[in-house]
Amino acid sequence: MTQHLGNAFHYDLDAEGYESLEDSRTTIHTAAHHIGMVGGVNVGVWEAEPGLIGGLTADEIFVVLEGRAEVTFEDTKERIEIGPGDIVRLNAGQRNTWRTLERLRKVSVWSDSGAQQPSS
Incomplete structure (x- = not known):
């Protein structure tokens, strides 16, 4: 049986907030x-x-639906630019920074084993 779970562009999201690093x-x-x-x-x-x-980061895979960001991983100094259609893999416990350039929306699949909320 198939179940339609909603539309990722139209979900009402619960507000959160992160302290700006700037x-x-x-x-x-x-x-x-x-x-x-x-x-x-x-x-x-x-x-x-x-x-x-x-x-x-959590142990996570996500797909960017809209927007753009630059993600920098502190341990490797790798910096990636992400935008619509990009699929990204994050490893649990990676310290990173996100510079969101345009409002970004993504769909994530993540494991609780890292005990982190997805994203930053």
Whole structure:
């Protein structure tokens, strides 16, 4: 049986916020919607407004639906530019920064084993 779970562009997202790495008095607005679990992994939608945030990654794969960002991984100094259609793999525990250039929305699949919320 097939179940339509919704439309990733139209989910109402729960507001979150990350402290800006450029100005600690500023909060970068982010939002998320946890769709559910499939085969022991989480599926959700995440969105971020422009700004610079950072944190630790979960064990995650995501697809960018819209927007653009630059993600820099502190341990390797690798910097990737992501945009619509890009598929990205993150490893649990990687410290990174996200510079969102245009409001970004992505669909993520992640494991709780890293005990991190998806994204930054």
